[in-house]
Amino acid sequence: EDQVTQSPEALRLQEGESSSLNCSYTVSGLRGLFWYRQDPGKGPEFLFTLYSAGEEKEKERLKATLTKKESFLHITAPKPEDSATYLCAVYLLYGGSQGNLIFGKGTKLSVKP
Amino acid sequence: DTGVSQDPRHKITKRGQNVTFRCDPISEHNRLYWYRQTLGQGPEFLTYFQNEAQLEKSRLLSDRFSAERPKGSFSTLEIQRTEQGDSAMYLCASSFRDNSPLHFGNGTRLTVT
Numbered sequence: 606e607d608q609v610t611q612s613p614e615a616l617r618l619q620e621g622e623s624s625s626l627n628c629s630y631t632v633s634g635l636r637g638l639f640w641y642r643q644d645p646g647k648g649p650e651f652l653f654t655l656y657s658a659g660e661e662k663e664k665e666r667l668k669a670t671l672t673k674k675e676s677f678l679h680i681t682a683p684k685p686e687d688s689a690t691y692l693c694a695v696y697l698l699y700g701g702s703q704g705n706l707i708f709g710k711g712t713k714l715s716v717k718p
Numbered sequence: 719d720t721g722v723s724q725d726p727r728h729k730i731t732k733r734g735q736n737v738t739f740r741c742d743p744i745s746e747h748n749r750l751y752w753y754r755q756t757l758g759q760g761p762e763f764l765t766y767f768q769n770e771a772q773l774e775k776s777r778l779l780s781d782r783f784s785a786e787r788p789k790g791s792f793s794t795l796e797i798q799r800t801e802q803g804d805s806a807m808y809l810c811a812s813s814f815r816d817n818s819p820l821h822f823g824n825g826t827r828l829t830v831t
Contacts, residue, residue, distance in 0.1 A: 609760075636817050648722075648809050648822035649761065692760055696817055704751070704763030704774060706820060711760055 607632040609695050611709035618716050621682045626691055626712045629675040634698025636705075638676050640669050641692040643711065649692055683716045690714070720744060722823035724810050730829045731800055738796045739826045743812030750793050751820060752785055753809040761809055767793060800830045 608631045618624055628638070637656045641649035653662040655671035662669045666687065668679040678691055690711040697705050723742040731737050743750045748769055753761035764783065765775045769790035782800075787793040797804055807827050811820040 639819055641822075646824075646827075648724075648811075648824045651819045651821060654819050694760070700763075701774065704766065704776065705816075706751075706763065708760030708762075710758065 607695070607697060607707055609693060609707050609709040611691075611693050611712050613712060614710070615713045616715070618680075618683055618714070620684055620716055620718050623679070623681045623683070625680070626678040626714070627675060628678070628693030628709055630693075630695045631674075632695055632697055632707070635695060636698050637696040638671055639694045639696065639706070640676070640678055641694065643690045643692055652691075680714070683714075685716045685718050688714055688716045722810055722812055722821055724808075724823035724826050726826055727824065728827045728829075730831065733802060733830055734799055736796065736798045737800060737828065738794055739808055739810075739828075741793045741795070741810030741823060743792070743810070744821060747812035747814050747821070748790070749813045749815065750787055751811040751813070752793070752795050753811065753822075755807045755809055755825070756805075764795075764808075797828075800828075802830050804828060805830045 610629050612627045640652040643649045653669040658673045660671050666681050670677050690713045692711045694706050694708045725740045751766040752764040755761045763776050765785050767787040770787050782798045785795045807825040809825045811822040813820045
């Protein structure tokens with residue numbers, strides 16, 4: 606069964622304290638991996654797409670990396686406005702009735718000033 | 719604003735009533751998706767359209783749920799005879815083509831009393 610697991614479920618950081626979020630996946634075929642940010646009461650906001658192992662993408666304080674089994678979202682010197690839930694989603698080669706995009710449960714990040 | 723738009727933002731209904739939600743995708747996007755999200759979970763796939771054709775439907779989707787996308791533009795999601803278990807955030811997303819990022823609206827929050 607195709608599965609996406611994110612860890613930790615929740616992460617509390619002090620402002621400026623860098624850390625990483627993990628997304629591991631067990632899927633029959635990967636076409637791509639997406640990272641999203643979701644604020645309370647809003648829809649997910651697209652951050653990055655990664656298509657192949659070794660690929661990296663950066664945006665401001667965020668950097669996403671991809672290996673054959675997992676992806677990391679590195680947050681450097683976070684600020685309180687980075688507080689949100691970060692979702693990882695895997696785009697499958699063959700989705701069928703489960704759809705092509707499977708989401709993890711997310712990591713809820715809190716950054717304290 | 720040229721993002722994905724959903725209406726209404728909130729809907730409170732009594733058990734047994736029918737409800738309908740509307741989604742207007744980004745205009746040049748051919749694919750339209752419906753997802754459902756409950757608290758602490760990632761979005762769960764319901765169905766998707768390529769233009770006006772409904773290509774996949776989740777096996778988990780009850781016969782009480784129906785979606786349409788007439789003329790390949792906006793889409794509606796109808797839930798008949800609502801149950802308390804239908805309470806969730808219903809998210810619509812669109813994408814330009816297969817394997818390109820999904821862009822989400824801010825959802826319709828349904829509460830069934």
